[in-house]
Amino acid sequence: TKEQELDRISALPGQPTVTFSQFSGYITVNEEHGRALFYWFIEATSIPYKKPLVLWLNGGPGCSSVAYGASEEIGPFRIDRTGSSLYLNKYSWNTEANILFLESPAGVGFSYTNTSSDLIDSGDKRTAEDALVFLIRWFSRFPQYKYRDFYIAGESYAGHYVPQLAKKIHDYYKEDSHPIINLKGFIVGNAVTDNYHDGIGTVTFWWSHSMISDTTYRSILNNCNFKDDNKTSKECDDSVNYAINHEFGYIDQYSIYTPACI
Amino acid sequence: CTEHYAEKYYNRADVQKAMHANVTGIPYKWTACSDVLIKNWKDSESSMLPIYKELMAAGLRIWVFSGDTDSVVPVTATRFSLSHLNLTVKTRWYPWYLDNQVGGWSEVYNGLTFATVRGAGHEVPLFQPKRAFILFRSFLAGKELPKS
Numbered sequence: 001t002k003e004q005e006l007d008r009i010s011a012l013p014g015q016p017t018v019t020f021s022q023f024s025g026y027i028t029v030n031e032e033h034g035r036a037l038f039y040w041f042i043e044a045t046s047i048p049y050k051k052p053l054v055l056w057l058n059g060g061p062g063c064s065s066v067a068y069g070a071s072e073e074i075g076p077f078r079i080d081r082t083g084s085s086l087y088l089n090k091y092s093w094n095t096e097a098n099i100l101f102l103e104s105p106a107g108v109g110f111s112y113t114n115t116s117s118d119l120i121d122s123g124d125k126r127t128a129e130d131a132l133v134f135l136i137r138w139f140s141r142f143p144q145y146k147y148r149d150f151y152i153a154g155e156s157y158a159g160h161y162v163p164q165l166a167k168k169i170h171d172y173y174k175e176d177s178h179p180i181i182n183l184k185g186f187i188v189g190n191a192v193t194d195n196y197h198d199g200i201g202t203v204t205f206w207w208s209h210s211m212i213s214d215t216t217y218r219s220i221l222n223n224c225n226f227k228d229d230n231k232t233s234k235e236c237d238d239s240v241n242y243a244i245n246h247e248f249g250y251i252d253q254y255s256i257y258t259p260a261c262i
Numbered sequence: 263c264t265e266h267y268a269e270k271y272y273n274r275a276d277v278q279k280a281m282h283a284n285v286t287g288i289p290y291k292w293t294a295c296s297d298v299l300i301k302n303w304k305d306s307e308s309s310m311l312p313i314y315k316e317l318m319a320a321g322l323r324i325w326v327f328s329g330d331t332d333s334v335v336p337v338t339a340t341r342f343s344l345s346h347l348n349l350t351v352k353t354r355w356y357p358w359y360l361d362n363q364v365g366g367w368s369e370v371y372n373g374l375t376f377a378t379v380r381g382a383g384h385e386v387p388l389f390q391p392k393r394a395f396i397l398f399r400s401f402l403a404g405k406e407l408p409k410s
Contacts, residue, residue: 110284201341
């Protein structure tokens with residue numbers, strides 16, 4: 001489509017020569033509020049018309065799939081430390097599939113809203129609704145991907161985004177035996193899944209990996225019930241804050257055996 | 263510190279032009295994570311497990327993996343949560359291999375595959391790119407992770 005060609009990236013500054021195509025741009029998901037989501041689409045390195053389509057979502061909430069997924073995890077390019085050039089990622093996932101990175105919801109990265117109040121009342125529900133609208137309109141812009149095997153992948157708080165969007169798609173096409181968005185499955189990593197069990201499991205990991213003392217472990221278990229969403233007691237906060245501020249030390253909590261970023 | 267590189271690169275005018283980005287002149291710098299959004303996040307479901315059950319019943323392929331050196335959403339958190347689904351084991355817990363090394367461990371249930379990735383943090387493909395790639399390729403193929 002013409003719109004598709006307008007989104008084609010001829011080359012990124014400092015990019016090595018590549019054979020695959022890439023596109024990026026905006027898709028409006030709510031005209032009234034002026035919400036538009038930014039995507040970066042990177043086709044497979046070979047026979048893209050035969051490869052599946054994979055949507056990648058990072059979490060946060062509020063974090064960018066361009067910043068993390070595309071630029072330091074599964075995308076074809078890595079950014080050098082000066083931010084001036086790109087080099088190739090030997091284990092890029094676009095050798096196996098066509099990868100679509102989405103900055104979601106509005107307010108993340110280049111995705112924007114013309115209604116500033118949207119930035120302070122985002123949540124799971126509207127994020128999933130907007131993501132479904134995005135996909136329906138994206139497939140109109142890229143009709144060659146209609147009916148293609150489609151998967152969703154993500155990590156962290158996208159442990160919410162991914163199944164919630166998968167459910168929206170499943171419900172939307174429930175009566176359709178030949179759905180345009182042909183969702184086959186999803187894969188999530190280090191995914192926020194269930195507040196109560198995640199909470200217990202997290203403290204157990206801290207203790208079993210000798211990041212906290214027995215005293216602190218017992219204090220957290222006694223004071224934090226992990227059940228009441230968004231409501232924690234002062235005693236619970238004090239116990240967890242003591243662990244983080246006085247027992248963890250200066251580590252990268254996202255990777256406890258590698259150097260922390262100074 | 264890798265996200266600092268992204269903060270430099272994606273705030274360059276020539277990069278934004280090449281990506282057709284920031285066409286409306288967003289009144290703030292591009293950043294890897296939005297503080298405003300995370301501090302004001304409203305509705306958040308307390309559990310994804312009911313959706314998992316519904317989509318497993320619908321026949322979707324569902325894989326859950328976990329880098330085992332992450333302490334923010336650690337492997338024990340995911341294992342406690344998945345154990346609450348009371349799934350039937352199809353292939354019992356086994357080490358999966360890559361380059362003659364244990365890449366992690368995996369257990370296959372009816373409707374869901376769980377796998378750990380040894381030595382990987384929260385962003386698994388960042389810390390263990392080759393193991394993450396094999397995980398992804400196995401997922402797309404619908405095949406169990408290699409047993410040798």
